[in-house]
Amino acid sequence: MEHREIFRIILNVYETCEIRNFPIDCIDVIKKLNIPLFKYSELSDKKQRECYRVSDDAFKLKGKIYYNDAFPYICRQRFTLIHEVGHILLGHIGDTKENDEETNYFASHFLAPRILIHKYGYRDAEQLHEAFGLSYAASNRALLSYKEWFRNISYSANRKPTEPEIQLEHIFFSEQEENSVQIIEKHKKPIRSRRRARIREELTDRSTFMELLNLQYGNFDFGLAESQYLYGNDL
Known part of the structure; x- marks a missing residue:
């Protein structure tokens, strides 16, 4: 995807979610985008263990985002959450190096234009x-x-x-x-x-x-x- 198109998607999210302050409240953005969001702490013990096996931070699965609400590094988690949002908004299918690089670009420019x-x-x-x-x-x-x-x-x-x-x-x-x-x-x-x-x-x-x-x-x-x-x- 061309960078100009990524910037257009970023602009659309800023307008849709009425982002006016920094640092961006990523949880609020995800909710306003109507992306299903789940805290590890609200899941069953079995599901929590499965989540930790995938990531101790956050991850995306079938259009839903799961995140560790006890993760100590807030700045890093902010990037991870928007990275996962990027996968959804950019229409990525599958985990590829190209998709990850594109979502890293999206997350960095979204959080710090x-x-x-x-x-x-x-x-x-x-x-x-x-x-x-x-x-x-x-x-x-x-x-x-x-x-x-x-x-x-x-x-x-x-x-x-x-x-x-x-x-x-x-x-x-x-x-x-x-x-x-x-x-x-x-x-x-x-x-x-x-x-x-x-x-x-x-x-x-x-x-x-x-x-x-x-x-x-x-x-x-x-x-x-x-x-x-x-x-x-x-x-």
């Missing part, structure tokens, strides 16, 4: 984590993707995002800035307990993310990316 990253001036992973509720690994991937998105637009003929992205921007920003819908306070300082939980999640995510960068960019660029990951990312 690149046009809004640009509009709000977010430039590092910490800001994306705070604003959009992504894990640190997902925040860094979104940041790298945003830079590529920005370069592509800069070199395009009309130097504009796609029409669905522009319409999505208009949901949050009217011509009169004072009437625009606000996202969140950009640099709200977290309380100490939140910071401890965030650090634990970052340490868990870091090794996987660094392995990905090393495979993708090689040793030299990996070193640069690692420095950016640890000490801040500049555009």
Whole structure:
């Protein structure tokens, strides 16, 4: 599926579910889309065991989404839930690498639209984590993707995002800035307990993310990316 069509589907969900704030309430979105949703805790013991064998986070089965309501990593589960929504909305049949890559693209752009990253001036992973509720690994991937998105637009003929992205921007920003819908306070300082939980999640995510960068960019660029990951990312 072309990216423009994925952006159109994302825009349709924002309009249908009246999404106006971030981080997005994924449970609310799923309910408004009338997708059957089940908590592990409300299932029988036998079904719970079966669910845990499939995933300790969330999964889709026959158009229904099951999720572990005791899962400790909320940011990661937010991505997983929208990933499963993507499989349904994109009409995927079967579990293939191509389908998974497409739904990862959908989930990342749904949870952190690149046009809004640009509009709000977010430039590092910490800001994306705070604003959009992504894990640190997902925040860094979104940041790298945003830079590529920005370069592509800069070199395009009309130097504009796609029409669905522009319409999505208009949901949050009217011509009169004072009437625009606000996202969140950009640099709200977290309380100490939140910071401890965030650090634990970052340490868990870091090794996987660094392995990905090393495979993708090689040793030299990996070193640069690692420095950016640890000490801040500049555009």
